[in-house]
Amino acid sequence: MVRSLSRRGLLAGTAAAIAAPALAQSFPNRPITMVVPFAAGGSTDVVARIIAQKMSEGLGQQVVVENVAGAGGNVGAARVAKGEPDGYQILMGTVATHALNPLMLKRKPYDPATDFAPISLLAIVPNVLIVNPSLPAKTVPELIGLLKANPGKYNYASSGLGTPLHLSGELFKSLAKVEMQHIAYRGSGPALNDVVAGVVPIQFDNLPSASAFIQAGTLRALGVTTKERAASFPDVPTIAEALPGYETYTWNALFAPKGTPKEIVDRLNAEAVKAVKDPAVGERMKVFSAAVVGSTPEALAEHVRAEIAKWTPVVKEAGVSID
Incomplete structure (x- = not known):
């Protein structure tokens, strides 16, 4: 009985071993x-x-x-x-x-x-920290200093509650130990329009959707969120250069x-x-x-x-x- 079961198990294992490569060869x-x-x-x-x-x-x-x-x-x-x-x-x-x-x-x-x-x-795909050009901060360290000097005064926009961009802002707040109020929009487009208009001064966005505004000078890019600088904007520093450990994408x-x-x-x-x-x-x-x-x-x-x-x-x- 033991010998029979062992042989049956061996045969089943052998069949499975043969079937797996055959399945892969016929796929798809x-x-x-x-x-x-x-x-x-x-x-x-x-x-x-x-x-x-x-x-x-x-x-x-x-x-x-x-x-x-x-x-x-x-x-x-x-x-x-x-x-x-x-x-x-x-x-x-x-x-x-x-x-x-x-x-x-x-x-x-x-x-x-x-x-x-x-x-x-x-x-x-990198995200990017962008601000309205009227904001008196041209670098990430300057923004952190501005926020620390004015706790709770400034808001930041994102494409929606719980999105990677919202949480990019929350990670920034946590690591920089600053206060900002999150303003959730229904999509990146409306948020970008309000930041350009100066309704909200700060935003975290996907770099692709913000690119045209950065190139036109209607928004200022302070830093990309990846470890390495973005090839498409090599002059824009990473946020991590000023805030070690920061990385989102x-x-x-x-x-x-x-x-x-x-x-x-x-x-x-x-x-x-x-x-x-x-x-x-x-x-x-x-x-x-x-x-x-x-x-x-x-x-x-x-x-x-x-x-x-x-x-x-x-x-x-x-x-x-x-x-």
Whole structure:
């Protein structure tokens, strides 16, 4: 009996070992859906369409982008988390879906660290600290000095409550030990218009959407939020140059549902990395100041853990929670 069971187990293990590579070799044999958990037209959607087009060439099957917007990205992310782990539905995730939203939501539709199979960190998009030119602060140290001399006097704008840009401001307040009142707008556009008009003097925004205002001189860029200066604005210092330890950014990464076979994840990773390393893709990404990465699945998993650890105290201190 023991011998029979052992032999049956050995045969089952052998069959599984043979089936896994065969599954990977036949993948994909139909189109793949890349879920973008936001509306069409935003930076995440643009990145997804650039990557999907290039991955389609390598995979020999079309990678179709589907926008599944709602609840700040949670609707689309939850759909992929609950999907079949076969590689045919993948998610273009962000700092919102895999760090901020899960920390702020009272009811959590998924666990960002355990409900997904990481594929690759694709790109990092800097945020930027901008001010109305009439504000008497031309550098980050001058702004910190101004805020400390006038606690609570100045407001800052962002594209909405609980967004990465709102929390970029909260992290700044925490590290600089200054006071500013947050003004939440319904999108970056209205916030930018009010900062240009001087209604609110300070804003944290994505660098791509603020670029035209900076170039026109209608807004002054004090610092980018990444560790390195942005190639598109090399003369703009990083905030970290004046405030060590400060770093925020918007990022895009691919995820599959938990349980997706390693061979399929590896195939998707190989094609995703090949896509972001393509020179033509790199040039298109530069248009909106995105720095391409192309990581391993393991590096993306560590990135998600680090982002959750970084943002947990910031969200707690800011007291942000969403029903």
